[in-house]
Amino acid sequence: MIDLKYLQNNFNEASAKLEKKGVEAKTLENLQNLFTKLKEANATLEASKAEQNSMSKLFGQYMREKRDVTELKAKVDANKEAMVPLQERAREAEEALFFIALAMPNFPDDSVPEGADENDNVELRKVLEPKTFTFKPKEHWELSEINGWIDFERGVKLAKSRFSVLRGEASRLERALINFFLDTNAQKGFIEHSVPFINNSTMLQGTGQLPKFEDDLFKIDDEDLYLIPTAEVPLTNLYNDEILSEKMLPLLMTAYTPCFRKEAGSAGRDTRGIIRQHQFNKVEMVAIAHPDKSQEIFEMMVQNASDILTALGLPHRVVELCHGDLGFSAATTIDLEVWLPGQNQYREISSISNTRDFQARRAKIRFKDGKKNRFVHTLNGSALAVGRTIVAIMENYQNEDGSIEIPEVLKKYM
């Protein structure tokens, strides 16, 4: 959630920032008005409550002194009745405010490049040269067919489209990758966690998936529970509604989880292969950081993900997202895109974001800064998406006959 006090006190600056994320100035004016209204409503209500409280206290005193209370009771009854509409007004003001405030995206950092969509993202650097093939490299689904690695049809039979089954060597490769990722992250100080793959709505709201993106989530029938779309949700919300001591920071966490996404709105995109599935595996990094330290941790996380790709011998590029491509919760995001020779293009394999205090406000994650409580900064990033890494290995390590080499660093894991 955005800082409403900041919006109120620096309206022009704030609205300029959010306009770049496609929020109309009108919406923000509305939000600002609602905030002002809420504060007024609360002030009036609280004054009335104060009066009620003091009269009630007096009432008790009269009773003890055995004095007559009829007159006082009449006053207190009248005030109580007058409070009803004030209460209603405050409740409505709060509801109206939160309805809009929870749908407001984060302020982008000042450093975020201008732009409308992914074409305006800024390439920061390329790492490793794509190798030149003496034959036409195949796409991963063709290679899958030759090696029997992925069973698309039976995955669909078991569930529905966009589900698949890995078999044999591919399945072992997946397991090896998960272990390699977790071990590497652990070496960088990220503590491994095993978390529930189902979380409740409060947690999903904390990280920003709810209420706005409910359609992207798989919900459990008749329960306030959702399959997690990323381990960012359970890891970040591990500290939901907590006040941490400053010396606990930074909390560096990593977890392997499956991720479940409805992929609503992406019909027709990446329908072949396992690039875009309803269920995929991912190893995630999450950091809960002191606000002064979040930038350096962000850079460390980007470097870590890039190092993993480098260790696997996978050519990739580091891309800074522009305003238009930035996600809902992110203040700044860097994507890693891996080279896929079969597709002849770079494809996203990791996305690392600093949400600053946006999620911390929603999830109420604070730390003690001396006497005061302050919101932490939360960061998240993939290291890495497992399925897409398999695709990348298949396409980059393919031989002319369709066989696939295993990267050197993974051999000890298989």
Added chain:
RNA sequence: CGGGAGAUGUCAGAGUGGUCGAAUGUGCCGGUCUUGAAAACCGGUGAGGGUUAUACCUCCGGGGGUUCGAAUCCCCCUCUCCCGGCCA
């Protein structure tokens, strides 16, 4: 899933309608004493909103109700523990 008990500050634990944001112990912070530490003694010590700072409002698992007034009475929910069932 069935039966029973419970949920209060860091923790333990009192409080069953007003003087309770909450006894007492413990932990933590500061001080006295000490060469230093421990012990002992003295003082401080929950959160959120609000204010320049006060005032003031809210919070005793969550929600609703009764009442002038609720930690305390009533209803619903959640969670924890114990017993039984089922089970990797």
